[in-house]
Amino acid sequence: MMIKRFLGKSVTEAMNMVKNELGENAVILHTKRIKSNNIFKFWEKEQVEILAAHEGKQQERPKQKSDHHKAVKQDFKSRIFEADDQVGVTKKDYNSIENEVSNIKDMVAEIKKTLSGSPAIGESGQIAAKTLKDEITASLRKKGFSQELIDKFIKSVSEKNEITVDNFKQLFREYLQSELSSEYEAFEFKNKINVFIGPTGVGKTTTLAKLASNCVLNESKKVGFLTLDTYRIAAVEQLKIYSEILNMPLEVAYNTSSIKESLENLSDSDIILVDTAGRSHRNKMHMKEIRRFLDSIPEKDIFLVISANYNIEDISDIVDEYNFIDDFNIIITKLDETSKQAVVMNVLHKYKRKISHITFGQNVPDDISGLVVSDFIEKVLKE
Ligand SMILES: Nc1nc2c(ncn2[C@@H]2O[C@H](COP(=O)(O)OP(=O)(O)OP(=O)(O)O)[C@@H](O)[C@H]2O)c(=O)[nH]1
Ligand SMILES: [Mg+2]
Structure with a gap:
């Protein structure tokens, strides 16, 4: 023994x-x-x-x-x-x-995961708060969502809910749906005179031609064109071609004082679409000139045309320069040229102004539509 x-x-x-x-x-x-x-x-x-x-x-x-x-x-x-x-x-x-031994084993396993650089996901599927915030930010930035929108989402949602890897997409969807007005009204011109303004080359004239074609072809309305863009020789020619194809009258105003007369010449139109020269929002002289001609046009709706290719900082600069106008719609063009469709959400989120149309190609009149916010949110989140 x-x-x-x-x-x-x-x-x-x-x-x-x-x-x-x-x-x-x-x-x-x-x-x-x-x-x-x-x-x-x-x-x-x-x-x-x-x-x-x-x-x-x-x-x-x-x-x-x-x-x-x-x-x-x-x-x-x-x-x-x-x-x-x-x-x-x-x-x-x-x-x-x-x-106790089994608890200690779990803790050691979790510490090991954290140290090895991978996110420490516990049994509940929760992820360390900072790592999760960074991951959400990176994935939404990749889709083109602005930092401002992402920060506001994380702040507002984490006050009410615990964000986890599994629920964050649904929480983000709900946040967008509730924050961005998703009531859709089919677009129709509310005023007879409608003026299109914005930076150079964003697609003002093309958009105006698309809208005119739809009015003539789908609504049998009588549309008249007025252009204030006499800076580029080709500008009047460009609109003349559309007016001939669509058989619509075209007026050219060479200065502010002739605007009144041009509008009178188009008085029997149901809708008058006014094209303007592309102007830099950073040029004080240009902005003064825009104020002057806008003042000389009576009751009207204004459409600020912006390209989806701009980043949110540029868009902010542009919109801020036009904030002297009480009310204007925004049209976002060239969505076909960017993978970051979320630009539309960034603008809606920041400005709470109405986006009346989006355009997605050069084809007149097809490549334009109204914006159904809820559908657009789904589209962007799926991509
Ligand atoms: N890909 C794409 N191109 C577009 C779209 N809208 C307009 N364009 C093109 O953009 C270019 C400029 O369009 P315009 O309509 O002349 O732009 P604008 O704002 O009137 O330009 P300015 O009068 O010079 O300020 C043209 O080649 C158009 O065919 C769009 O939605 N997608
Ligand atoms: Mg033009």
């Missing part, structure tokens, strides 16, 4: 030592808790001493789990409980030790 003394920090540890050295069939002779003598280990208040015996050679551990293994394990556990009874450790204590 072989008798040996084992010292462990806990019953589990001491029993593991017994098991490793003497095997599963060792006999526990005596178990007790003892105080540590080492003054440097004063926090280790107690140790567990087990005196165990085994007949014959040290037992070889079974290599694979089997029924035999389970039976031995069961036997082993019941021996521990017997031993524990002697030192005053109950079955409940043993379970709580087991739980």
Whole structure:
């Protein structure tokens, strides 16, 4: 018979030592808790001493789990409980030790994941808040959403909900649907006179031709053109071609004082579409001139035409320069030329002004439509 003394920090540890050295069939002779003598280990208040015996050679551990293994394990556990009874450790204590060990294992696994650089996703699917915020920001920026819109979304939503990897897309969808007015009214001209303004080359004349064609072809309206763009020789020619194809009258006003007369010449039209020269919003002289001719046109609706190719900072500069006008619609052109369709949401989110139309190609009259915000949100989120 072989008798040996084992010292462990806990019953589990001491029993593991017994098991490793003497095997599963060792006999526990005596178990007790003892105080540590080492003054440097004063926090280790107690140790567990087990005196165990085994007949014959040290037992070889079974290599694979089997029924035999389970039976031995069961036997082993019941021996521990017997031993524990002697030192005053109950079955409940043993379970709580087991739980604690398993909690520590989980914590270590989570720390390992964090240190290895991958996001620490816990059992609930939650992700470390900062990492998640960065990931959301990166994926929405890629789609073209502005930083301002993303920040407002994260701030407003995280006050009410816990954002997780799984729910963030749905929360973002709900945020856009509630923040961006999604009431759709089919577009119709409310005023007889409609003026199109905006930077150079954004598609003002082309958009005006698309709208005129739709009025003539679909609504059988009488449309007249007035152009104030006499800066480029080709500008009047461009509108003349459309007016001839559509059989519509065209007036050219060379200065502000002739605008009144030109409008009178078009008085029997149902709708008058006024084209203007592209003007830089950064040029004070140009902006003054726009104010002057807008003042000289009576009751009218104004459409600010902006290209989707601009970034939100440029768009902000443009819209801010035109903020002297109380009310204007925005038309966003050239959506076919950008992968960042979210520009439409950025504008709606920032300005709360109506986007009356979007255009997506050079074809007159097909490549234009009204904006159904809710449908557009779905389209952008799917891409
Ligand atoms: N891809 C694309 N091109 C467009 C769109 N709308 C207009 N264009 C093109 O953009 C170019 C400029 O269009 P215009 O209508 O002359 O632009 P504008 O704003 O009147 O230009 P200015 O009068 O010089 O200020 C033309 O080649 C158009 O065919 C669009 O929605 N998509
Ligand atoms: Mg033009």
